[in-house]
Amino acid sequence: MPDRAPGPRKAEIQKVERGVTPEGETVYVYELRGVTPEDGILLSEYEDLADAEDAKQRYESAE
Numbered sequence: 001m002p003d004r005a006p007g008p009r010k011a012e013i014q015k016v017e018r019g020v021t022p023e024g025e026t027v028y029v030y031e032l033r034g035v036t037p038e039d040g041i042l043l044s045e046y047e048d049l050a051d052a053e054d055a056k057q058r059y060e061s062a063e
Helices: 049-061
Strands: 012-021 026-036 042-046
Touching: 012 049, 026 049, 042 049
Parallel strands: none
Antiparallel strands: 012 026, 026 042
16 A cells, blocks of 8 residues: 555645734644645644745655
């Protein structure tokens, strides 16, 4: 059985509100979610957008 689905893999980054700090600042995380082959599956979460973009690039270009 193969380790990954055949065909290209696609993902999207979604900014999700996680709550509010005691200082009143809104806390967000960036979720990397699969689009192809499984729509909406949560792949990982990141506190930083740059980290999420890096993970997206690695996910989509992995062979």
